[in-house]
Amino acid sequence: MDTQDVKWSLAALKNMPYSGLKAAPAPVKLVDGRWEGAPYVDGGASRPSVHFVGDLYRIGRLADSEPDAAVVFLSESSGGSGTFVYLAVVEKRNGVLINTATAALGDRIQVRDVRIENGAIAVDVIQAGPQDAACCPGELATRHWQLNATQLVEAAASHRTGRLSLDVIAGAAWILRAWKVDEPAPDEPEITLSYDNGRLAGSAGCNRYFVSAEAGDKPGDLQLGPSGSTRMICPEAIMAIEQRFLHQLNGATTFSFMAGQLAVSFAMDGKRGTMHFARKDGRP
Incomplete structure:
Protein backbone atom coordinates (compact mmCIF):
# COMPACT_ATOMS: atom_id res chain seq x y z
CA MET A 1 0.00 0.00 0.00
CA ASP A 2 1.31 3.46 -0.91
CA THR A 3 2.12 5.25 2.34
CA GLN A 4 0.68 8.44 0.88
CA ASP A 5 -2.73 6.75 0.86
CA VAL A 6 -2.83 5.75 4.53
CA LYS A 7 -6.20 6.78 5.96
CA TRP A 8 -7.52 7.05 9.47
CA SER A 9 -9.17 3.73 10.23
CA LEU A 10 -9.47 1.27 13.07
CA ALA A 11 -7.64 -1.35 10.99
CA ALA A 12 -4.70 1.00 10.37
CA LEU A 13 -4.47 1.91 14.06
CA LYS A 14 -4.44 -1.78 15.00
CA ASN A 15 -1.61 -2.58 12.59
CA MET A 16 1.21 -0.15 13.35
CA PRO A 17 4.14 0.28 15.77
CA TYR A 18 3.75 1.75 19.27
CA SER A 19 6.41 2.77 21.77
CA GLY A 20 6.71 4.04 25.34
CA LEU A 21 5.56 0.77 26.96
CA LYS A 22 7.25 -0.40 30.15
CA ALA A 23 7.50 -4.11 29.30
CA ALA A 24 8.67 -3.42 25.75
CA PRO A 25 11.45 -0.79 25.64
CA ALA A 26 11.63 -0.96 21.85
CA PRO A 27 8.64 -0.13 19.63
CA VAL A 28 6.24 -3.05 19.12
CA LYS A 29 4.38 -3.68 15.88
CA LEU A 30 0.77 -4.63 16.45
CA VAL A 31 -0.81 -7.10 14.05
CA ASP A 32 -4.61 -7.15 14.23
CA GLY A 33 -4.30 -5.29 17.51
CA ARG A 34 -1.90 -7.73 19.20
CA TRP A 35 1.79 -8.23 19.94
CA GLU A 36 3.56 -10.91 21.96
CA GLY A 37 7.21 -10.94 22.96
CA ALA A 38 9.51 -13.86 23.65
CA PRO A 39 9.10 -15.81 26.93
CA TYR A 40 11.02 -14.37 29.86
CA VAL A 41 12.55 -17.80 30.41
CA ASP A 42 13.30 -20.33 27.66
CA GLY A 43 10.37 -22.69 27.49
CA GLY A 44 8.34 -20.57 29.95
CA ALA A 45 4.72 -19.56 29.51
CA SER A 46 5.01 -15.95 30.78
CA ARG A 47 5.81 -13.37 28.14
CA PRO A 48 5.08 -9.68 27.57
CA SER A 49 2.07 -8.81 25.48
CA VAL A 50 0.39 -5.66 24.21
CA HIS A 51 -3.18 -5.33 22.98
CA PHE A 52 -5.20 -2.56 21.38
CA VAL A 53 -8.03 -1.97 23.85
CA GLY A 54 -11.36 -2.75 22.21
CA ASP A 55 -12.35 -0.62 19.24
CA LEU A 56 -12.27 2.72 21.05
CA TYR A 57 -10.53 5.65 19.40
CA ARG A 58 -11.18 9.32 18.74
CA ILE A 59 -9.86 11.66 16.05
CA GLY A 60 -9.59 15.41 16.55
CA ARG A 61 -7.34 18.43 16.77
CA LEU A 62 -4.97 18.49 19.74
CA ALA A 63 -3.27 21.73 20.70
CA ASP A 64 0.13 20.47 19.53
CA SER A 65 -0.89 18.23 16.63
CA GLU A 66 -1.06 19.04 12.95
CA PRO A 67 -3.69 18.88 11.75
CA ASP A 68 -5.52 16.01 13.50
CA ALA A 69 -4.51 13.19 15.80
CA ALA A 70 -6.02 9.89 16.92
CA VAL A 71 -6.31 8.93 20.58
CA VAL A 72 -6.20 5.18 21.33
CA PHE A 73 -5.67 2.87 24.30
CA LEU A 74 -3.26 -0.02 24.74
CA SER A 75 -3.04 -2.66 27.48
CA GLU A 76 0.20 -4.30 28.51
CA SER A 77 0.69 -7.51 30.47
CA SER A 78 3.88 -9.09 31.67
CA GLY A 79 2.20 -12.40 32.54
CA GLY A 80 1.25 -11.48 36.11
CA SER A 81 -2.03 -10.27 37.58
CA GLY A 82 -1.54 -6.64 36.59
CA THR A 83 -2.67 -5.15 33.30
CA PHE A 84 -1.34 -1.67 32.61
CA VAL A 85 -3.38 0.64 30.42
CA TYR A 86 -1.79 3.33 28.25
CA LEU A 87 -3.08 6.36 26.40
CA ALA A 88 -1.42 6.81 23.01
CA VAL A 89 -1.52 9.57 20.40
CA VAL A 90 -1.12 8.82 16.69
CA GLU A 91 -0.43 11.54 14.14
CA LYS A 92 -0.19 11.47 10.36
CA ARG A 93 3.15 12.69 9.08
CA ASN A 94 4.03 12.63 5.39
CA GLY A 95 1.15 10.27 4.84
CA VAL A 96 2.32 7.79 7.49
CA LEU A 97 0.60 7.09 10.82
CA ILE A 98 3.11 7.50 13.66
CA ASN A 99 2.70 7.00 17.42
CA THR A 100 4.15 10.28 18.69
CA ALA A 101 3.31 10.09 22.42
CA THR A 102 2.33 7.45 24.97
CA ALA A 103 1.49 7.77 28.67
CA ALA A 104 0.59 5.23 31.35
CA LEU A 105 -2.87 5.54 32.91
CA GLY A 106 -2.27 2.85 35.53
CA ASP A 107 -2.89 -0.74 36.53
CA ARG A 108 -6.33 -2.19 35.71
CA ILE A 109 -7.81 1.17 34.78
CA GLN A 110 -11.25 0.90 33.17
CA VAL A 111 -11.95 3.41 30.38
CA ARG A 112 -15.57 4.58 30.16
CA ASP A 113 -15.17 7.29 27.51
CA VAL A 114 -12.66 9.61 25.88
CA ARG A 115 -13.15 13.03 24.32
CA ILE A 116 -11.02 15.63 22.57
CA GLU A 117 -12.05 18.99 24.04
CA ASN A 118 -10.44 22.38 23.42
CA GLY A 119 -7.27 20.76 22.12
CA ALA A 120 -6.88 18.44 25.10
CA ILE A 121 -7.83 14.84 25.94
CA ALA A 122 -10.43 14.03 28.60
CA VAL A 123 -10.65 10.40 29.73
CA ASP A 124 -13.46 9.11 31.94
CA VAL A 125 -12.10 6.22 33.98
CA ILE A 126 -12.79 3.88 36.84
CA GLN A 127 -9.68 3.64 38.98
CA ALA A 128 -8.65 2.44 42.41
CA GLY A 129 -9.58 4.90 45.14
CA PRO A 130 -7.74 5.26 48.46
CA GLN A 131 -9.61 2.34 50.03
CA ASP A 132 -9.87 0.09 46.93
CA ALA A 133 -7.91 -3.08 46.32
CA ALA A 134 -6.02 -3.19 43.01
CA CYS A 135 -8.37 -5.92 41.79
CA CYS A 136 -11.53 -3.91 42.29
CA PRO A 137 -11.34 -0.21 41.31
CA GLY A 138 -14.39 1.81 42.29
CA GLU A 139 -13.53 5.49 41.92
CA LEU A 140 -15.04 7.42 39.00
CA ALA A 141 -12.80 10.15 37.67
CA THR A 142 -12.15 12.32 34.64
CA ARG A 143 -8.46 12.78 33.82
CA HIS A 144 -7.09 15.40 31.43
CA TRP A 145 -4.01 15.21 29.20
CA GLN A 146 -2.27 17.77 27.01
CA LEU A 147 0.00 16.91 24.08
CA ASN A 148 3.33 18.74 24.37
CA ALA A 149 5.37 17.87 21.26
CA THR A 150 6.17 14.19 21.89
CA GLN A 151 4.93 14.02 25.47
CA LEU A 152 1.52 13.63 27.06
CA VAL A 153 1.31 15.78 30.19
CA GLU A 154 -1.45 15.08 32.70
CA ALA A 155 -3.18 17.88 34.58
CA ALA A 156 -2.06 18.09 38.20
CA ALA A 157 -5.29 16.65 39.62
CA SER A 158 -8.02 14.49 38.18
CA HIS A 159 -11.65 15.37 38.77
CA ARG A 160 -13.27 12.70 40.90
CA THR A 161 -16.92 12.24 40.00
CA GLY A 162 -18.20 9.57 42.40
CA ARG A 163 -18.19 5.85 43.04
CA LEU A 164 -19.02 2.94 40.76
CA SER A 165 -22.64 1.87 41.16
CA LEU A 166 -25.43 0.55 38.98
CA ASP A 167 -26.65 4.13 38.60
CA VAL A 168 -23.68 4.67 36.27
CA ILE A 169 -25.45 2.63 33.57
CA ALA A 170 -28.91 4.11 34.23
CA GLY A 171 -30.56 6.42 31.74
CA ALA A 172 -29.42 4.52 28.64
CA ALA A 173 -30.20 1.37 26.70
CA TRP A 174 -27.23 -0.92 26.12
CA ILE A 175 -27.04 -3.26 23.10
CA LEU A 176 -25.31 -6.65 23.29
CA ARG A 177 -22.23 -6.60 21.02
CA ALA A 178 -20.30 -9.68 22.16
CA TRP A 179 -21.20 -12.91 23.92
CA LYS A 180 -17.67 -12.94 25.30
CA VAL A 181 -14.23 -11.75 24.21
CA ASP A 182 -13.66 -12.53 20.50
CA GLU A 183 -17.20 -13.84 19.97
CA PRO A 184 -19.44 -11.11 18.47
CA ALA A 185 -23.17 -11.22 19.13
CA PRO A 186 -25.54 -11.09 16.14
CA ASP A 187 -26.97 -7.73 15.07
CA GLU A 188 -30.40 -9.31 14.86
CA PRO A 189 -32.34 -9.86 16.97
CA GLU A 190 -31.34 -6.81 18.97
CA ILE A 191 -30.71 -7.67 22.63
CA THR A 192 -30.82 -4.78 25.07
CA LEU A 193 -30.22 -4.06 28.73
CA SER A 194 -31.12 -1.08 30.86
CA TYR A 195 -31.14 -0.32 34.57
CA ASP A 196 -33.63 1.67 36.60
CA ASN A 197 -34.52 1.71 40.26
CA GLY A 198 -33.14 -1.69 41.26
CA ARG A 199 -34.07 -3.58 38.11
CA LEU A 200 -32.41 -4.68 34.87
CA ALA A 201 -34.77 -4.98 31.92
CA GLY A 202 -34.80 -5.06 28.14
CA SER A 203 -35.38 -7.23 25.11
CA ALA A 204 -33.87 -10.71 25.09
CA GLY A 205 -34.44 -11.00 21.35
CA CYS A 206 -38.04 -12.13 21.32
CA ASN A 207 -39.42 -11.41 24.78
CA ARG A 208 -39.10 -8.59 27.26
CA TYR A 209 -37.34 -9.59 30.46
CA PHE A 210 -36.77 -8.07 33.89
CA VAL A 211 -34.66 -9.04 36.89
CA SER A 212 -33.99 -7.36 40.23
CA ALA A 213 -30.38 -6.21 40.65
CA GLU A 214 -28.26 -4.65 43.34
CA ASP A 221 -20.15 -6.82 42.32
CA LEU A 222 -23.58 -7.70 40.97
CA GLN A 223 -26.33 -9.60 42.75
CA LEU A 224 -29.41 -10.63 40.78
CA GLY A 225 -32.72 -11.67 42.27
CA PRO A 226 -36.07 -12.88 40.93
CA SER A 227 -36.63 -12.55 37.19
CA GLY A 228 -39.49 -12.77 34.73
CA SER A 229 -40.35 -12.25 31.08
CA THR A 230 -43.15 -12.17 28.56
CA ARG A 231 -44.01 -15.45 26.83
CA MET A 232 -44.11 -14.86 23.10
CA ILE A 233 -42.95 -17.61 20.73
CA CYS A 234 -40.50 -16.67 17.96
CA PRO A 235 -38.61 -18.71 15.33
CA GLU A 236 -36.35 -21.39 16.76
CA ALA A 237 -33.11 -19.58 15.88
CA ILE A 238 -34.23 -16.43 17.72
CA MET A 239 -35.40 -18.41 20.73
CA ALA A 240 -31.99 -20.12 20.92
CA ILE A 241 -30.27 -16.71 21.01
CA GLU A 242 -32.69 -15.50 23.66
CA GLN A 243 -32.15 -18.56 25.83
CA ARG A 244 -28.39 -18.18 25.66
CA PHE A 245 -28.56 -14.53 26.67
CA LEU A 246 -30.89 -15.14 29.60
CA HIS A 247 -28.77 -18.07 30.74
CA GLN A 248 -25.59 -15.97 30.73
CA LEU A 249 -27.33 -13.00 32.34
CA ASN A 250 -28.64 -15.25 35.09
CA GLY A 251 -25.03 -16.08 35.96
CA ALA A 252 -23.86 -12.46 36.03
CA THR A 253 -21.49 -11.73 38.92
CA THR A 254 -19.80 -8.40 38.14
CA PHE A 255 -20.04 -5.37 35.87
CA SER A 256 -17.30 -3.05 34.69
CA PHE A 257 -16.25 -1.10 31.60
CA MET A 258 -13.83 -1.89 28.78
CA ALA A 259 -12.99 0.54 26.01
CA GLY A 260 -16.21 2.46 26.54
CA GLN A 261 -18.44 -0.60 26.61
CA LEU A 262 -20.33 -2.06 29.53
CA ALA A 263 -18.82 -5.44 30.46
CA VAL A 264 -20.98 -7.94 32.37
CA SER A 265 -19.07 -11.01 33.57
CA PHE A 266 -20.83 -14.29 34.24
CA ALA A 267 -20.09 -17.76 35.60
CA MET A 268 -22.38 -20.62 34.59
CA ASP A 269 -21.95 -24.39 34.45
CA GLY A 270 -18.24 -24.12 35.17
CA LYS A 271 -17.74 -21.61 32.36
CA ARG A 272 -16.81 -17.95 32.65
CA GLY A 273 -17.07 -15.10 30.20
CA THR A 274 -17.85 -11.42 29.77
CA MET A 275 -20.64 -9.97 27.66
CA HIS A 276 -20.01 -6.56 26.11
CA PHE A 277 -22.71 -3.92 25.53
CA ALA A 278 -22.54 -0.60 23.65
CA ARG A 279 -24.76 2.38 24.33
CA LYS A 280 -27.71 2.38 21.95
CA ASP A 281 -27.26 6.07 21.11
CA GLY A 282 -23.83 5.26 19.70
CA ARG A 283 -21.82 6.71 22.56
CA PRO A 284 -19.70 4.38 24.73
Missing part, protein backbone atom coordinates in the same frame (compact mmCIF):
# COMPACT_ATOMS: atom_id res chain seq x y z
CA ALA A 215 -24.58 -3.99 43.92
CA GLY A 216 -22.53 -6.29 46.14
CA ASP A 217 -19.90 -5.55 48.76
CA LYS A 218 -17.04 -4.79 46.36
CA PRO A 219 -17.11 -2.23 43.52
CA GLY A 220 -18.63 -3.86 40.47
